[in-house]
Amino acid sequence: MLALEKEGVEIAFGLPGGANLPIYDELYKSNIRHVLVRHEQSASHMADGFGRVSRRPGVCFATSGPGATNIVTGIATAQADSAPMIAITGQVPSKMIGRDAFQESDIIGITNPIVKYAFQPMSPNEIPEVVKKAFYIASTGRPGPVLIDIPKDVQQNEAEVRFPAEVKVRGYHPWVDPDITQIERATEMLLSAERPIILAGGGVIISSAFAELQSIAELLMIPVVTTFKGKGSFPENHPLSLGPIGMHGHAEANKMMTEADCVLACGSRFSDRSVGTFEEFERNLKIIHMDVDPAEIGKNQTTNVAVVGDVKTSLRIMVKMLIQKAIKRNGETAWAKKVKETKEYYRENLKIHPHPLAASKVLKKLREVLPAQSIVTTEVGQHQMWASLFFDVIHPGTFFSSTGLGTMGWGFPAAIGAKAAKPDVPVLDIAGEGSFNMTENSLAVSVLEDIPVIVFLLNNFTLGMVAQWQRTFYDRRMIGVDLKNCPDYVKIAEAYGAQGIRATNLDEIGKAVQTAIKSDIATVIDIPIDPQEDVSPFVAPGTSLKDMILPS
Amino acid sequence: MWSIISVLVENKPGVLFKITNLFRSRNYNIDSISVGVTENPEVSRMTITTEADEKQLNQIIKQLDKLIDTLEVKLLDEKKSVYRELVMMKLKVSKPTDIKEITDLANAFKCDVHDVRKTSIIIEITATPDRIDALTDLVKGYGILEMARTGICALARGHGDEG
Numbered sequence: 001m002l003a004l005e006k007e008g009v010e011i012a013f014g015l016p017g018g019a020n021l022p023i024y025d026e027l028y029k030s031n032i033r034h035v036l037v038r039h040e041q042s043a044s045h046m047a048d049g050f051g052r053v054s055r056r057p058g059v060c061f062a063t064s065g066p067g068a069t070n071i072v073t074g075i076a077t078a079q080a081d082s083a084p085m086i087a088i089t090g091q092v093p094s095k096m097i098g099r100d101a102f103q104e105s106d107i108i109g110i111t112n113p114i115v116k117y118a119f120q121p122m123s124p125n126e127i128p129e130v131v132k133k134a135f136y137i138a139s140t141g142r143p144g145p146v147l148i149d150i151p152k153d154v155q156q157n158e159a160e161v162r163f164p165a166e167v168k169v170r171g172y173h174p175w176v177d178p179d180i181t182q183i184e185r186a187t188e189m190l191l192s193a194e195r196p197i198i199l200a201g202g203g204v205i206i207s208s209a210f211a212e213l214q215s216i217a218e219l220l221m222i223p224v225v226t227t228f229k230g231k232g233s234f235p236e237n238h239p240l241s242l243g244p245i246g247m248h249g250h251a252e253a254n255k256m257m258t259e260a261d262c263v264l265a266c267g268s269r270f271s272d273r274s275v276g277t278f279e280e281f282e283r284n285l286k287i288i289h290m291d292v293d294p295a296e297i298g299k300n301q302t303t304n305v306a307v308v309g310d311v312k313t314s315l316r317i318m319v320k321m322l323i324q325k326a327i328k329r330n331g332e333t334a335w336a337k338k339v340k341e342t343k344e345y346y347r348e349n350l351k352i353h354p355h356p357l358a359a360s361k362v363l364k365k366l367r368e369v370l371p372a373q374s375i376v377t378t379e380v381g382q383h384q385m386w387a388s389l390f391f392d393v394i395h396p397g398t399f400f401s402s403t404g405l406g407t408m409g410w411g412f413p414a415a416i417g418a419k420a421a422k423p424d425v426p427v428l429d430i431a432g433e434g435s436f437n438m439t440e441n442s443l444a445v446s447v448l449e450d451i452p453v454i455v456f457l458l459n460n461f462t463l464g465m466v467a468q469w470q471r472t473f474y475d476r477r478m479i480g481v482d483l484k485n486c487p488d489y490v491k492i493a494e495a496y497g498a499q500g501i502r503a504t505n506l507d508e509i510g511k512a513v514q515t516a517i518k519s520d521i522a523t524v525i526d527i528p529i530d531p532q533e534d535v536s537p538f539v540a541p542g543t544s545l546k547d548m549i550l551p552s
Numbered sequence: 553m554w555s556i557i558s559v560l561v562e563n564k565p566g567v568l569f570k571i572t573n574l575f576r577s578r579n580y581n582i583d584s585i586s587v588g589v590t591e592n593p594e595v596s597r598m599t600i601t602t603e604a605d606e607k608q609l610n611q612i613i614k615q616l617d618k619l620i621d622t623l624e625v626k627l628l629d630e631k632k633s634v635y636r637e638l639v640m641m642k643l644k645v646s647k648p649t650d651i652k653e654i655t656d657l658a659n660a661f662k663c664d665v666h667d668v669r670k671t672s673i674i675i676e677i678t679a680t681p682d683r684i685d686a687l688t689d690l691v692k693g694y695g696i697l698e699m700a701r702t703g704i705c706a707l708a709r710g711h712g713d714e715g
Contacts, residue, residue, distance in 0.1 A: 171621055
């Protein structure tokens with residue numbers, strides 16, 4: 001516990017059990033605030049949300065066996081989205097390991113492909129070094145989850161321990177200095193392109209390279225598209241912003257991406273959800289790829305120039321080069337004109353769902369009333385893609401979602417973790433009811449621990465995204481999607497001592513959000529929307545961005 | 553493309569599992585793998601042979617490198633490295649003349665001969681995969697009762713600049 005305190009840990013999320021009782025007994029004596037969850041999965045998502053917002057590893061505790069397996073989803077989510085996290089599990093006593101003891105599970109083996117690293121200290125004097133290494137690994141380079149699995153006897157036994165001031169992990173080299181020559185080549189390539197575009201990924205948010213990104217875009221008048229994970233790495237109300245590309249990207253972003261001749265991709269792994277088919281994406285496109293993880297270079301797309309290193313550092317060097325060369329463009333190229341026209345065309349001409357509570361209207365209303373510095377998380381499903389399409393992120397780095405693993409139930413506990421990291425700003429989870437169902441018992445945590453967040457529930461009584469695919473690809477054979485308006489979310493909120501508000505028109509929605517922000521208690525705003533509304537535009541799986549289907 | 557990858561790893565429990573699990577989870581193929589401790593007891597060397605195209609091979613090397621327990625990952629050039637595999641074969645002896653014939657073949661291939669019996673004989677060869685294949689082809693007529701191979705073990709030729 002002292003080792004955790006030395007790492008600056010002030011809060012941890014978890015649930016005790018037989019095999020981690022000694023840890024909890026130490027927690028009792030420590031200054032670290034413990035947040036008791038109702039299910040370990042939520043503890044891992046809270047730690048994840050805390051980690052993404054504070055950019056320091058969030059900590060969660062679970063006991064052995066089922067406690068440990070319950071956080072597997074949370075670990076996989078953090079790994080897919082490169083979020084720093086420390087998961088500490090209890091394990092059966094070391095002499096019992098391998099004997100199928102009560103509540104024994106091989107959590108090291110189970111989580112192997114989904115952790116950045118895992119430790120299982122076998123004596124108490126290893127613990128200080130293990131904890132220090134765990135924090136070092138989780139938070140440096142490309143961040144990720146680190147598991148520490150501690151047998152109960154190792155937790156209990158006393159030992160003289162030494163706290164190392166620093167640690168070295170010889171097989172781990174998180175920082176590589178970017179190669180200046182490569183950045184020069186990248187700059188030349190970008191300058192000689194006729195139709196350049198910037199693709200900003202999650203790496204821009206993780207390294208907070210917002211100012212550097214904006215400088216390059218503005219100096220060169222290059223339009224910026226993002227991946228979904230990179231949403232909000234560039235202010236979405238900026239004239240050069242085109243928004244996210246991908247399966248449910250903005251029409252103007254997908255359109256311009258397919259017309260570009262050179263892309264500067266920063267901190268992006270070219271996920272299939274973002275680029276569609278890999279072969280089609282790279283056709284006639286020069287790719288400059290900046291990433292901290294060398295294994296991402298060439299994994300999905302063939303790269304023309306690769307810059308390995310911290311994205312912020314690399315972009316900063318590029319900005320300096322541009323300033324030295326005194327390059328500053330105005331926006332009068334044919335390409336800039338085309339970009340502007342395309343953006344205006346799609347913003348004015350895309351059909352909007354006719355329902356009075358169409359997602360676009362609801363989310364635009366939310367943007368109007370929610371302060372720009374608020375942190376927004378999302379669940380997973382249609383509402384998440386609507387948030388991507390219709391909710392503009394103005395302050396960089398205030399939007400978080402389970403984009404890689406697509407974990408339903410992530411948004412609400414992650415919002416609680418985010419609020420714990422930044423108590424002074426409103427935190428709101430754009431939710432769908434199907435997803436919210438999975439971790440709604442965290443309402444107890446939000447209320448009792450006084451970590452108030454807002455659940456903005458786009459309720460269509462359906463597992464909407466699946467329903468949309470059944471309507472589109474399975475000839476409307478609807479199965480396993482109807483949630484039949486159960487439960488009543490206002491009553492659910494009230495049952496937990498939270499505030500429940502049902503808002504049935506845009507005016508009520510605006511007022512409900514304002515009430516929620518002003519009140520000091522968790523609030524669920526239940527908004528009944530049209531179950532028939534699809535997410536559109538849509539790039540069907542296995543097709544390319546060019547094949548985008550527009551709303552009809 | 554058949555390739556030999558030489559990996560220095562931390563000599564501790566679970567590392568072999570991490571390496572093989574990486575191949576499994578990313579859908580790469582392991583042709584053979586051999587592991588043993590090096591002159592430094594904290595470090596083991598794994599020699600992995602794999603069948604992969606260039607792009608995939610690149611990824612395998614980068615993903616191996618990314619593992620925290622790997623200390624060095626090298627793709628060995630077949631022409632600039634020494635690589636061998638040890639193979640033991642238990643062959644069927646059907647008639648007394650088989651023993652002489654097999655022993656002669658074994659001598660030609662610089663094999664050791666062990667455990668000569670009335671009905672079986674064990675030969676041991678340490679060679680490159682093509683020589684092993686050639687011998688296997690020649691002896692299979694006698695009937696191969698059992699076979700055990702260690703997988704490729706390899707080192708790059710020369711040292712530093714010499715290489």
